[in-house]
Amino acid sequence: MPTNQERRAETPAAAPRRRGRKRSEETRLAILTAALALLSEVGYAGLTIEGIAARAGCGKQTIYRWWPTKGDVLLDALALKAETHVTIADHGSYAADLRAFLADSFRLGRLPQVTEVLRAMVAQALADPEFAGRFRETFLATRREALSTVVLRARERGDLPPRPAPGTVLDLVFGVLWYRVLITGGPLDEDLVGELLAALTSGD
Amino acid sequence: MPTNQERRAETPAAAPRRRGRKRSEETRLAILTAALALLSEVGYAGLTIEGIAARAGCGKQTIYRWWPTKGDVLLDALALKAETHVTIADHGSYAADLRAFLADSFRLGRLPQVTEVLRAMVAQALADPEFAGRFRETFLATRREALSTVVLRARERGDLPPRPAPGTVLDLVFGVLWYRVLITGGPLDEDLVGELLAALTSGD
Amino acid sequence: MPTNQERRAETPAAAPRRRGRKRSEETRLAILTAALALLSEVGYAGLTIEGIAARAGCGKQTIYRWWPTKGDVLLDALALKAETHVTIADHGSYAADLRAFLADSFRLGRLPQVTEVLRAMVAQALADPEFAGRFRETFLATRREALSTVVLRARERGDLPPRPAPGTVLDLVFGVLWYRVLITGGPLDEDLVGELLAALTSGD
Amino acid sequence: MPTNQERRAETPAAAPRRRGRKRSEETRLAILTAALALLSEVGYAGLTIEGIAARAGCGKQTIYRWWPTKGDVLLDALALKAETHVTIADHGSYAADLRAFLADSFRLGRLPQVTEVLRAMVAQALADPEFAGRFRETFLATRREALSTVVLRARERGDLPPRPAPGTVLDLVFGVLWYRVLITGGPLDEDLVGELLAALTSGD
C-alpha cells in the first residue's frame, strides 16, 4: 500500500537533497503509534491533532507539516500496524480463490485495531471529500484491485458465472464487509464466507 | 418510521398531563427545516447546532432540550422530508417482491437530499456509539423489517432459494446499497437491481 | 424601614380592593427565606432568581412579579431577618448618644447574616443605578436620618463641636463602617467606638 | 503599584528562558484599552470578556490565559491609565503632609475614569473573594502604605495626636473616600479635606 507522506517532494526524480535537519523517523513513528493508541482509547471523535502531539511528545506543527488531516495520519498508521496483504494466489478455481480472498480479508476485519481504523477513515471520508479521494485511491483501490485480479482470472479460466458482472461482485463482497464493519457490527465469520460463495457462484 | 422526539415521555400510556408551556410545533419544524437546508449548503462536518439555531431563529437550548446531537435532529428531519416507505405488497413471487422493494429503495437512494442525510447519520453513528444505537433501532430496524417481510413471505410460499440465508440476504442487499452511497458513490440503477436479483434468486 | 414590595399599588389611599386571587404571603416568605439561605451558601454572585425560585418551590414569574431584581428581594429579606433599629434615645450628651448609636450599629454589623446582605446590596447598587437609588432612599436614608437626629439634637443642646460639620460626621461614621464591612473586613468593635468618639468629640 | 500579570513566572530570579512564541505586548495593550473603553460605555455589569475580546480584536482565550477575571483586567488597566502616585514627601508637619496626601488622592478620585474602575473593582471583590484578596494585596495595600508612611513619620516627629490610633486614621480617611465614591457619590473636595484635617489633628 502506498503511503501519502511525500507531500514535500516537488519532483519525484530530481532534488533528492534537501537542506536543513532531516525528518525525524523517530518522531514519525511516535506520531503514528500515538494516533493508534488514542484511537483505541477515545475513539475517532475524541481523537485530536493536539492530543496526538501531546502523546507523541511533539509539536502540533510537526504533524501539520506532514499530514493534512488526522485521517491521513491513520491511513499511514494502518500500513504500520497491520499486514494488510491478502492472498491472490491461484488456487485452481474461482470458488477456491474467492474463499481464500474472503478468509484473508475477514481475518483482518476481525481485528478490532483494524476495524477501528477503518471506521475512522470512513468517518473522515464522509466529512472531507478531499480525503475521500485519497482514501479511495490509496486504500480502497488496492483492495478492489486484489479481488479484481481473482475475478478476472476466473473469467479467463471460463469459470465465472455470467452474473453478477465482475464490477458487481466487488460491490457485493465489499458491500457486506463494510456494512457489517460500519453499521451492524455483525460478525465476519466462516458462515458469511459460505453464504457469499453460494450467492456468487451458484449461477454457473 | 418512529421518531425519537419523545424524550420526556416517561410512560407512553400515563402522564397525559404536563404542566407548563407546550412545545412549539412551529419552532420544531423550523429547526428540522434549517438542519436540512444547512446540511445541503455546508455538509455534515460544517453543520453546527449553533448554525441550526441561528437559521431557525431559535435559541440553542431549544435544540439541546429535544435532541441530544445534530444527528438526531437529522433523524427526525428525514421523516419530515422524504416519504420513506417502500413497497412490501405481495406481487406473487419472491423475484417480483424483491424487484419492487429494490426499485423503491433505490428511488429514494437516488435523491441527493436523502443520501446526504444518510451519509450524515452514518458519520454521526461512527463518532457516537449511543447515537449508533438509536440509529439502528429507529431507522435501520424499520428498513430491515420491511425486507425481512418480503423474504419470510417467500419462505412460506416455498419460493426462497436455500441460500443465502434470510439474514444474509438483508446484509447483501443493504450492503451494496450503503457501500455505493457511503463509499464509491456508484449508481443505484436498474442494472444493479438485475444483478442483485440474479445473485439472490439463482440458487432455486 | 419601609419595604419596596408595593409595586402594584397605584394610589396608596384608593383602590384597596383588587379582584382575583390574593398574593400568597406564604410564598412571599418562602422566597425571602430562600434568598437569605442561598446568599449564605453560594454568595451574591452565585445567587440567581432561578435558584431562589427552585429553593422556594415557586415559579420564576412569581418573583419577577413582585421584585425587579434579586437585590430588591434581599432588601425586603433584610427587614424580615434582622431587627434593624438603632437607639436614638436621648442619653443627655452628644458623646453618650453617639456611643449608644455606634454600639447598636456595630452590633448589627457583626452579624454575618447582616453583613452578607449589606455587601450583596452594595454589589447590586454598583451594577444597577436604579437599584442604587432605591437602596439609598429606603435603606441608607433611614440610617442617615437616625444619626442625623443624634447630631442635630447635640447642636441644639450646644454640645456639638464646630467641626466636623454634621454632614461630615455622618460620612465619617458610615465611611468607616462600610469600609470595614465592604473592603477590609476589619472588626466593628469597642476599640473603634472609642476611636470614633475621640475623633468626633475632641474639637469641643 | 505592582501589576498582577506575571501569572506564569514561577520564580522571579530563575526561568529566564522560556520557549515558544512570546506574549504579544500589542495585544496586551489592546485588551487593557478595550476594557477601559467598554467600562465607560456599558458599565461594569455590561462588561464582558467576550466584549473585550471583540473590541480588542483578540480571542477570548488570550484574555483567559493571562487574567482570571474581568476585574483583574481592570486592575492592570488602572496602572496603565492613571498615574496613581500620591505625594508622601515631607512637608514639615503632620497637617501639611496629610493635606498634601488628601489633595492628591482626591484629585485622582475626581476623575470619572478612575472612579469607574474603582467601583468596578469593588463590585468584583464583593462577588469574588479570591479577587478580593488580590485587590487588597496589590492595589489597596500600596495606598494604605503611602498614608501609613505619612502617619508614622508624624509619630516619630512627635506631631501625631494620641488618638485616633494610626490604624484608625487609615480607616477614617479611606472610609470617607470609598463611602463617597461607592455609595453616596458625594464630592471629594477642599471642604472634605478641611473637615478631615480638623477631625484628625484636633486632639493634639
Place this chain on the structure above:
DNA sequence: TCATAATCGAGACGGTACGTCATGTCTTCGC
C-alpha cells in the same frame, strides 16, 4: 352562582455570556 380576574407552579421560549476545547497559523529558541 357564576363569570371575570389575578395569582400560582411549571416550564418552554429567544437570547447572551460563560469558560473550555481544538483548530490551523505564527513566532521563538535550540539543535
Place this chain on the structure above:
DNA sequence: GCGAAGACATGACGTACCGTCTCGATTATGA
C-alpha cells in the same frame, strides 16, 4: 531548516440564567 514549545485569532461546544411567554389550576371578588 527541523523540531519542541507555546501564543495567537477563530469559532463551536454545551451550560447556566436571563426575562418573557404560555399553560392549566387555584382562589377571590362582584354582577
